[in-house]
Amino acid sequence: MGVSDELWGEQVGMICRMKAGSQDLTLKTLRTWCEDRLARYKIPSRLLLVDEIPKNAMGKVNKKTLVKLFRQKTTERSSNECKEMITSFLVLAFCMQTCCNPI
Numbered sequence: 001m002g003v004s005d006e007l008w009g010e011q012v013g014m015i016c017r018m019k020a021g022s023q024d025l026t027l028k029t030l031r032t033w034c035e036d037r038l039a040r041y042k043i044p045s046r047l048l049l050v051d052e053i054p055k056n057a058m059g060k061v062n063k064k065t066l067v068k069l070f071r072q073k074t075t076e077r078s079s080n081e082c083k084e085m086i087t088s089f090l091v092l093a094f095c096m097q098t099c100c101n102p103i
Helices: 027-035 063-073 079-099
Strands: 002-005 009-017 046-050
Touching: 002 063, 009 063, 027 046, 046 063
Parallel strands: 009 046
Antiparallel strands: 002 009
């Protein structure tokens, strides 16, 4: 699902309910599993584990409630995370500029 993001506008998020007794799922594990199966832009960058998926009276998944759950339970990127991402991007851009000679 699309989750609003201050830096990118919107990112792919996943809400998951784990079966009892199953391993805990981490974002890193999920992203690794998805790499060979999904296009890069479809791979979730946020993960929220819940006990129950909210459903309406008809038993359908209540998507509006899921979006609210993401807003409540996930914290927005801290300024440090944003700075780290921007720094990584700038380093990558510098490396590409110095290592790759344009024709």
